[in-house]
Amino acid sequence: MAGILSRFKTIMEANINALLDKAEDPVKMADQLARDLEKDLGEVKAETVSVMAEEKRAKRAYDEGVAEVEKLQRYAEKAVLAGNDADAKVFLSEKAAKAANLESLKGAWDLAAANAAKMREMHDKLTEQLKQVEDRKAAIRAKAAMVKSQQKANEIKSDLGGSSLAAFDALEEKLNRKLDEAEAAAELNTKKDDMADLMAKYDDDATVQDSGVEDELAALKAKLGK
Known part of the structure; x- marks a missing residue:
């Protein structure tokens, strides 16, 4: 106690x-x-x-x-x-x-x-x-x-x-670069195709061919009285 x-x-x-x-x-x-x-x-x-x-x-x-x-x-x-x-x-x-x-x-x-x-x-x-x-x-x-x-x-x-x-x-950055390059290449290729089409419109061969057809069409119309 x-x-x-x-x-x-x-x-x-x-x-x-x-x-x-x-x-x-x-x-x-x-x-x-x-x-x-x-x-x-x-x-x-x-x-x-x-x-x-x-x-x-x-x-x-x-x-x-x-x-x-x-x-x-x-x-x-x-x-x-x-x-x-x-x-x-x-x-x-x-x-x-x-x-x-x-x-x-x-x-x-x-x-x-x-x-x-x-x-x-x-x-x-x-x-x-x-x-x-x-x-x-x-x-x-x-x-x-x-x-x-x-x-x-x-x-x-x-x-x-x-x-x-x-x-x-680093991997993500590399992939982003690849994607940017691919898109740029596609855009460049598209511009080249458009320019080629436009240039072809004025090529001499195409103009001569179109002119011959027009002359032949005019002669045919004269023959038929048109």
Whole structure:
């Protein structure tokens, strides 16, 4: 009991979040704190049960003492009413002895009640701290997983940016150049064909051929009276 109560002030003043924030490895620290708190909580639970039982025993002893004093008072009154002063004195004497012990019984009960209150407070504090550790541990693990994923993504991005992406960019640029060249060649060939057609229209052979046909057509019309 004394050993556990000596740690009461330290436990009540402990700042779990501050300890975790200062830790070099928060996950490892959270695991260790959880183990320590679970161990302390187990001891405190067992001691709290024992102290609460002692409080109940002390209160029952005090209540019984009070009831005994009240009972002796009633018997003394009955003896006086019956005219038996001697018996009344015996009851009053016993009552005085019992009443003198009541102060001791009350002191024992008060001490047991104070100890029980401290143990319950310590139990509740440890339970709260353990919940804080578990919550922070889950949050820390989730954050650590996110950091690890981000680092992995950065590594992949770095690898791609340094090699594969550069190769893809070069290949795309090469294909774009090939496409531009092909389109330019097609455009040039189209212009050449148009020019060739236009030039053929005025070739001498074509003009002579067209002129002969026209002359023959005129002669035919004259013959036919047209």
